[in-house]
Amino acid sequence: MIVAVYICLGFMLAFGVIAIMSDGLITAAITLAVTSAASGVLMYLLGAKWAAAFEISVCSGLVTVIFISAVSLSSGDKTKLPAEYQDSRRTKRLPAVLIVAGAALMCAAALTGFSLPAGDAAQTGLTFGETLWETRQADVWGQMIALITGTAAIVVFFKESENR
């Protein structure tokens, strides 16, 4: 399993870097979805099956659809980063920084005897619905409020075009 975990981490790192370094919003949205899908597989491998299903369906699926729809509905000039931000020097050191940080984390894990949790550690015996509705409902409400906050933000940034 450890090989699969490292493959997922590698996917997350590689596509996460592409998402940050890309100048195109569509490319960034798609590579972000791949990063999210890889983290979903990682969650599944580590035993958090409900979280994995949620991550892959909502974060990787639904959110990507919303991103791409929003970008497509925006005018053409918004699908690319403005020229003043298209500076490759801005992110060229990012891969190196991430590789060094990853190596440091691996060393720290080795030195502290860090081990992966058992596959069934996150299972509580409750169904997905019971888990979500009875033990994490405050978080569900929080997510809904986060969603309406995001909607209000989209209205401010995309619909209201006046400048003070």
Added chain:
Amino acid sequence: MSSILNGIPYVFVAAPLFAFILNNAVPRERMRSHAVALSGGVAALQLAAAILGFALLAASGRGEVRFGLFWSVDAAGAAYLRVNLVSLFLLLCVGFVALASALTAAKTIDDHRCSFANLFMALLLGMNGMLLATDLFTLYVFLEITGTASFVLIAMYKSSKGLEGAFKYLTMSALATIMMLTGLALLFMHTGSLAFADLGAAALSGASGEMDILCYGALALLISGFAIKAGAAPFHSWLPDAHQSADTAVSILLSGIVIKIAGAYGFIVLVELFGDLYAVRLSVAALGVATIAFGALLALVQTHFKRIAAYSSVSQVGYILFGIAAGSPLGLVGALLHVFSHAAFKSTLFSGAAALHEQLGTLDIEQMGGLQKNMPVTGFASVTSFLSAAGVPPFAGFWSKLLILISLWQAGWIGLSAAALGLSILTGAYFLRLQKKVFFGPRNPRWDDVKEIGGTIRASQIVLSAVNLGAGLCFPLVLLYLQSIGLI
């Protein structure tokens, strides 16, 4: 009485949510002129509900009131929200600052009034949710809502400065998110739960009695994450830019309450859960001393009114951290009272900034001078704010700082207590400089025809000045009351 007390916590969720829905259900053209007033009404309702709730809960002798929104909190293992005296006091502070912000927004927010009201309500929901949470992950979810709403409020007008300030805030918030999520994951690995009831120093050390180095790492990450949100040094770089570039009504919210709920409240929770670990309290105290010193020294060299106020907020957060780090009920009461007194004097100061900006069109203090005669109400309000901030009796800031100093002394941190006292001289210095440059000294002839501001900003300044002085005069009574109910 019990049914009223059980119903009060719902106000903190339902009122902003109802206002948000109403704000969007009614056509914008019709809602535009009422949106800010509606937000102010919600803030006033929250203030009243928190005061009533605090009095009823203290009288009832119950430690907390548990509630769920659409689920039963009685089932075994069920999650629940709750209010206790600490959260009710902070909910009161949220309502108070939100009301001051709404009064200022009525004058300063011209465009996007409905969007402002929407984001304002989302911000209230975020902060209220943090104060009602009983689980670190739930607290994190509502912290993100608070951060998102704050970020959009700062960038609302899409000016280059606003976007720059918001981007800095977003970048630092993202860093805080990474730290906090990693910290929460490490804690969850060790304890299998993030509910407050299941956490504590004993839960981390487990049966062996020795704590894993990763637990210390988790706590360090959580402390750093909350330090970023609180604007504590050396994580304060985002705060002055964000506060300067935002509309003044938003600055009141950010400086008056958001940094305390998003940051300082996180420290209150951490010290409540892990205060038995000396390293946790020492880390918070070290952050406190650095924050007071950095904030005050940087405030001394600024020339923009709102930047001085923002660095002053950084410095004052340090005192709140000192009270929390003391780890005693007296220290906590001192910290909470300083949250209130800082909310009052900083809202006064930012209302003054709104008045100056509306009347002069600039907030560069080098261009001001001698404005006391032209704007006596703003000048007087600013002086009350300065005296309270500097800890001069009988203003509110004096009592809260005094309690913090005593709690540090009692905790055996005499050096820190002396440092807190010594550094308050710097507070006096930068506020004296501000007063002299803006309201006293020779008047710039450019401002000969400037008149005092009217309307809601003036009303807000008068009320806030009265609170600065009145709260200070009533503080001994408050302390006697807290003593009578066994809080100190």
